[in-house]
Amino acid sequence: MRAGRRLLAGLLVLWGAATLTFLALHLIPGDQVDAILGPSLSVTPQLRAQITAEYGLDHPLVVQYLDYLGRLLRGDLGQSYQRDMPVGRLLAEQIGPTVQLALSAALAAFVVAILAVLVTAGSGRFGRWLASVIELLAVSVPNFWLGLILLTVFSFRFPIFPAVGAAGPLGLVLPTATLALPLGGVLAQVIRQELELADGRPFAISVRARGASEVHLTLRHTLRHAVTPVVTLSAWVIGSLIGGTVLVENIFVRPGIGRTLVGAVVSRDTPVVTAIVLLSAVAFVVVNTVVDLLYPIIDPRLRAESRT
């Protein structure tokens, strides 16, 4: 019942996103035929007529809309205006490096956050103050600037990592750090607050009363409580990683969806842009729905609550 409602809500959002991208494709100022042809030199009336027929632009808007939805359902993301290939194939070629970068950044951010919390836990006023200053910096420093600093120091001053491209695991280090440090700062903030909350709970007192060490208490008990709320942030993490990869891929000149997206915005290749927007909405909805359905399994307290 609840699962069904969640799925329906997710589908509604996806339908809305598809409608949004359809509108975006047809809202472009000027003639859509011109957008498709680009700044080409000689456009004969025959060519215009041919394009109009090919894209079905002579049909009523409603027909075009239903057509568009139908094609999306069959997994057809349309045709790129600039590159003579289906958008689906174009993105399939580019998605590998982006997923690799996003996954390694997510993992690194989580590890950094946990380590930061464990190191500063119980380190007194100064430790907490220092941690909050670093976390403030992490949320305030734009990732494009962080990437620039890392490049200056670790690629040019001390040439440890390559400055450009996706060559090998070494090339992944700086882009990963650029994405992971700000994200880690946010996650650390959440985990630390929850850890302090769990530390005052009765179960923590009873574990202490059994004579268990503080390390045992943190690792075996309170840390688990502190990490579960991070799961609810998953969809936000995915979103900020997708946004982040756009800038990082361009700063580090890495191939990927982000570079493709900016290239498409510059050349006004709208079908590529709308397809990427649509895919990111799909990722968001899927992750959100999965998290929502899994959360009671991860956190047994919620199951007890819903039963009473």
Added chain:
Amino acid sequence: MSVELALSDAVSDEAPARVDGRSRRIGAWLGATLLVLVLAVLVFPEWFSSGRPNATDVRHAFTPPSLGHLFGTDELGRDVYTRVVYGAGISLGIGVLAVGIGVVGGVLLGLLSGLGRGWVDTVAMRVVDVLLAVPELLLALLVVAIIGRGSLNVALAIGVAAVPHFARLVRGQALSVLRSEYVEAAKILGVPPVRYLGRHVLPNVGGPLVVMASIGTGSAITAAAGLSVLGLGPPAPSPEWGAMLSEGQAYLGTAWWIAVFPGLAVVVVVLSVTLLGRGVQARRLR
């Protein structure tokens, strides 16, 4: 803005405020001081630099930072410090304009859905759900793809991308005020809607809106600089910070200062806005 929102969603309500009131207050004062300085730079750039932002001096290109050129010079011998000073107006202008667009759009959509109830509310909130499912940067890029590049278009794009966040906040506040007893009383007394909207609803929506807008200004400035870094902002000779950073990136190996200082300016502004915003937020919650 989205960072702060995500945080408030994830952390349990009972979690203790980690930073105590005193450091918040110190932070807010620090932020306010920095911000006053930044505003002074913005309004009176000539007080802070005697040069002109686009004056070239090719013989002194790529001069490292020194007393004569605090932030060094770029590939055309332009003084990076002077350019950063004169760029403040453009970079901050775009960010503030974007937040303004987001606030106006959000208030209109949020009030429409809060007051309209019924299917108007349902449709408006579904639209907001859809927009929230797309990362703000991607939404802004989609808008730029439709309307084209340039500073005004960047501001519009970032503003549009912020609308759903503001709309959701305004709707929630408006609904809770509309259900309150004093508005019920006003309705029963026959007070016309325009009166109780102006006297009760808007002032109650205003407070949280100001907090969110002030925190959102930081991320709007970052987002605007980010779009410029991607080459979508104002065209070449503009001393907009993101554009300077993007141009300077080509010389990172030999002349790091060209790109690093404009970025540092963004960091200082965002930091001061965030500190001030958090301070104001803490005051309101007290």
